[in-house]
Amino acid sequence: MYVIDRNLAVIKPRQPFLDWLRKTPGTEVDLSLEQIRIDCTALLIPEFEEPEDAVAFIDEIGVELFEAELGSWVEDASHWPRDRSLATFWLWFDVEIHSTVVDLVDEEAPPAPEPAPRTAGRGRR
Numbered sequence: 001m002y003v004i005d006r007n008l009a010v011i012k013p014r015q016p017f018l019d020w021l022r023k024t025p026g027t028e029v030d031l032s033l034e035q036i037r038i039d040c041t042a043l044l045i046p047e048f049e050e051p052e053d054a055v056a057f058i059d060e061i062g063v064e065l066f067e068a069e070l071g072s073w074v075e076d077a078s079h080w081p082r083d084r085s086l087a088t089f090w091l092w093f094d095v096e097i098h099s100t101v102v103d104l105v106d107e108e109a110p111p112a113p114e115p116a117p118r119t120a121g122r123g124r125r
Contacts, residue, residue: 001102001103001104002102002103003100003101003102003103004044004101004102004103005047006044006045006046006047006101007044007045007046007047007048007054007097007098007099007101008042008043008044008045008097008098008101009042009043009045009054009058009095009096009097009098010040010041010042010043010095010096010098011040011041011042011043011065011069011093011094011095012037012040012093012094012095012096013033013036013037013040013069013092013093014033014091014092014093014094015033016091016092017036017069017092017093018031018033018036020081020092021036021073021074024074024079025079026074026076026079027073027074029073041065041068041069041072043065044101045057045058047099048099051097051099054097055095055097058095058097059086062086062089062090063084063085063086063089065089065093066084066086066088066089066092066093067080067084069093070084
């Protein structure tokens with residue numbers, strides 16, 4: 001067990017994201033906001049002394065993160081919202097920054113089994 005010299009950013013959808021997802025053709029999402037905020041994208045980011053610096057880093061890649069989140073639910077980019085600006089990213093997502101990340105996996109550990117694919121209506125694809 002050892003502390004990783006990185007921060008962790010967790011990207012959590014907000015209500016505008018869920019509203020868009022429910023209105024998007026071809027999606028049959030019967031999930032609550034609480035449900036889609038349980039298993040969220042977690043990103044290892046550089047280690048920062050101040051939380052504001054981590055947020056500034058997220059700002060630099062916010063549009064890319066926005067598009068990655070949209071694409072993880074709806075592959076057809078023609079259904080994505082036109083406004084994918086940084087300001088809209090922050091309206092659609094909360095970002096939690098965690099400064100202590102601990103690796104509990106020994107280098108010699110066998111690989112974990114492949115996770116079961118997610119299905120529509122139960123999570124991201």
